[in-house]
Amino acid sequence: MKKLALGLAVLALLAAACDGGDEPGPEQLVVASFYPLAWVAEAIAGDAAEVVDLTPSGVEPHDLELAPSQVGMIEDADLVLYMGEGFQPAVEDVIDPESGSALDVLVGMALMEGDPHVWLDPTRLADAVDEILAALAKPYPDESASFEERAADLQDRLTRLDRTFEEGLADCARREIVTSHSAFGYLADRYDLEQIAISGLSPEAEPSPGRIAEVIDLARERGVTTIFFETLVSPDVAETIADEIGVTTGVLEPIETQPDEGDYVDAMERNLTALRSALGCR
Structure with missing residues (x-):
């Protein structure tokens, strides 16, 4: 009887360990190809989704090579955020732009001679905030109101940053x-x-x-x-x-x-x- 009770206790502990509770699982996954997009997505999504940045610190994004696990994350994600124009070829090679779950943030932006470094202008990154907000609302419609509130806060930060640069x-x-x-x-x-x-x-x-x-x-x-x-x-x-x-x-x-x-x-x-x-x- 003691052995049975112990076995049930162990099973209960294992079940608790496997239970993610409110933690986001694969069905709540957003993948960003590199940091600026991950930063925006995390700021808007809050706890509603797990945001994964494909490019680790110390790695030049242009040179990123994807591990099989990262390819799997791209395939499983509700939303993939990336920049095209050949900025990260390894990412573009595995993304289906027609899938409906991938957003090339550069589409529709007026670029300077194919230069993808738009995030270094805070006002252009603010434009990307609007795009990412709209894209996040599609897989998570119940979170739209909270997304909009957090996106507005982020826009305020970027507006203040732009003003600081102009004055400085x-x-x-x-x-x-x-x-x-x-x-x-x-x-x-x-x-x-x-x-x-x-x-x-x-x-x-x-x-x-x-x-x-x-x-x-x-x-x-x-x-x-x-x-x-x-x-x-x-x-x-x-x-x-x-x-x-x-x-x-x-x-x-x-x-x-x-x-x-x-x-x-x-x-x-x-x-x-x-x-x-x-x-x-x-």
């Missing part, structure tokens, strides 16, 4: 920023800056000697004081140029993966601090 970059001695690759075009366009990129849209692209010489000449001519490189990208070329013209290097965060500290807004505020210092803003 309004009165600067210089408007040129030298960056390791062309990731900050939308940010520059929004706040009336000029991006001088050492290399193109791909962070892996090596600049030619001619391009390096051209950037050195431009930096000298414009009185640039800082050569920016990015997290996840080697600083070698930026340091070479900085040494050649006798200036410093600085870091701008492309915010493609979870920041080491804080969230998207915190990382953008750190970028603003770096820009204000480099541009001599008052």
